[in-house]
Amino acid sequence: MPGAIYAEGLVKTFGKVRALDGVDLDVPEGTVLGLLGPNGAGKTTAVRVLTTLLQPDRGTAVVAGIDVLKHPDAVRRSIGLSGQFAAVDEYLTGRENLTMVGRLYQMGGRAAKARATELLERFHLTDAGDRPAKTYSGGMRRRLDLAAALVVSPPVMFMDEPTTGLDPRNRQQLWEVIQELVAGGTTLLLTTQYLEEADHLAHDICVVDHGRVIARGTSDELKARTGGERVEVVVHAAEHIGTADEVLRGFGKGASKIEQHTRKITVPVTGGAKLLAEVIRELDVRGVEIDDIGLRRPTLDDVFISLTGHAAETAEGNGGDGDGDGKDRDGKDRDGKDRDGGDTAEGGEDGNGKPGDGDGGATAAGDAPAGRRSAAGKGQRR
Ligand SMILES: Nc1ncnc2c1ncn2[C@@H]1O[C@H](COP(=O)(O)OP(=O)(O)OP(=O)(O)O)[C@@H](O)[C@H]1O
Numbered sequence: 001m002p003g004a005i006y007a008e009g010l011v012k013t014f015g016k017v018r019a020l021d022g023v024d025l026d027v028p029e030g031t032v033l034g035l036l037g038p039n040g041a042g043k044t045t046a047v048r049v050l051t052t053l054l055q056p057d058r059g060t061a062v063v064a065g066i067d068v069l070k071h072p073d074a075v076r077r078s079i080g081l082s083g084q085f086a087a088v089d090e091y092l093t094g095r096e097n098l099t100m101v102g103r104l105y106q107m108g109g110r111a112a113k114a115r116a117t118e119l120l121e122r123f124h125l126t127d128a129g130d131r132p133a134k135t136y137s138g139g140m141r142r143r144l145d146l147a148a149a150l151v152v153s154p155p156v157m158f159m160d161e162p163t164t165g166l167d168p169r170n171r172q173q174l175w176e177v178i179q180e181l182v183a184g185g186t187t188l189l190l191t192t193q194y195l196e197e198a199d200h201l202a203h204d205i206c207v208v209d210h211g212r213v214i215a216r217g218t219s220d221e222l223k224a225r226t227g228g229e230r231v232e233v234v235v236h237a238a239e240h241i242g243t244a245d246e247v248l249r250g251f252g253k254g255a256s257k258i259e260q261h262t263r264k265i266t267v268p269v270t271g272g273a274k275l276l277a278e279v280i281r282e283l284d285v286r287g288v289e290i291d292d293i294g295l296r297r298p299t300l301d302d303v304f305i306s307l308t309g310h311a312a313e314t315a316e317g318n319g320g321d322g323d324g325d326g327k328d329r330d331g332k333d334r335d336g337k338d339r340d341g342g343d344t345a346e347g348g349e350d351g352n353g354k355p356g357d358g359d360g361g362a363t364a365a366g367d368a369p370a371g372r373r374s375a376a377g378k379g380q381r382r
């Protein structure tokens with residue numbers, strides 16, 4: 001039986017870019033699927049198709065048992081969405097934003113207010129709750145947007161990079177909220193660029209690259225393919241790189257990686273802290289002075305190297321601005337069309353939604369990391 005989120009052969013092209021190139025997904029009810037991939041991999045496109053905001057060129061999708069293409073309205077009633085770009089009303093306060101969502105979902109006034117208070121508390125926004133959202137920091141908007149997605153508890157939730165832009169404490173808290181949600185039976189699809197996050201939250205992980213699923217499995221399965229943990233050593237002097245590399249390869253379970261400019265050598269290992277102590281001893285015996293040494297878990301980059309033989313590349317050559325999301329900094333495509341200009345087939349599909357319609361709302365572009373604009377004020381369908 002297909003799961004709560006099911007997709008087969010999804011294809012979506014934007015001009016020459018195949019944003020989705022035959023994606024199959026199956027998320028059993030009550031589980032979390034992590035869609036893991038670099039900038040431009042197709043994560044947001046997949047979320048937009050599954051949440052009825054974008055029509056695929058080919059393929060089928062069924063969410064909460066309902067055909068996404070045939071009955072989009074019914075699907076929208078069964079899902080919650082927290083998009084990549086926080087969609088809050090700038091001029092309303094945090095409390096008003098949340099109350100409004102409750103009212104849209106037909107909650108009574110008192111119930112909507114109570115729910116808003118509860119969520120403000122849960123997302124540490126109580127103090128800021130009565131200020132207009134336009135005075136919020138990026139992380140606060142993000143949290144408000146996530147709170148809004150949780151006003152009602154839909155059976156199926158989509159979160160597009162929910163923790164991007166959150167500081168470590170807020171990230172941890174959000175992880176807890178997500179875990180509670182899933183313990184309560186919600187099915188969740190979340191996208192992320194962090195293996196650690198997918199590892200922590202997701203039952204199953206799909207690694208996506210250039211619109212294709214290049215690997216899928218549990219986090220343990222992926223890590224096993226990736227060769228588990230890494231020992232990372234920074235040597236004090238460049239002339240010791242060769243000796244240190246020799247030592248590390250002796251302990252390693254796969255190819256070592258040398259970064260000349262940072263004098264860093266990395267190798268996959270099994271054996272944990274005990275092994276680390278042995279590596280330190282051996283480096284000492286060989287006279288290698290080290291600045292730093294540590295054991296770390298594999299990152300998305302490590303997964304990519306072991307799966308594809310190369311590091312995760314952003315989608316350059318897709319007409320991007322170098323941040324790999326294929327969008328120019330002002331949120332327009334290279335040819336100057338609005339982000340959604342390429343989606344002519346959708347007609348009015350986006351309604352007021354237009355996530356990423358990329359006008360002047362993308363104010364935080366300047367100092368935001370690649371692709372992390374906050375287009376606050378952009379509505380989205382819930
Ligand atoms: N509306 C659009 N018009 C033209 N190209 C688009 C549009 N939406 C997405 N693309 C392109 O499709 C590809 C996949 O984009 P998508 O936003 O799905 O990536 P992503 O995995 O979400 O990346 P990120 O991590 O940067 O959010 C990119 O090359 C992007 O430039």
Ligand SMILES: [Mg+2]
Nearest residue numbers: 043044045084
């Ligand atoms: Mg995205």
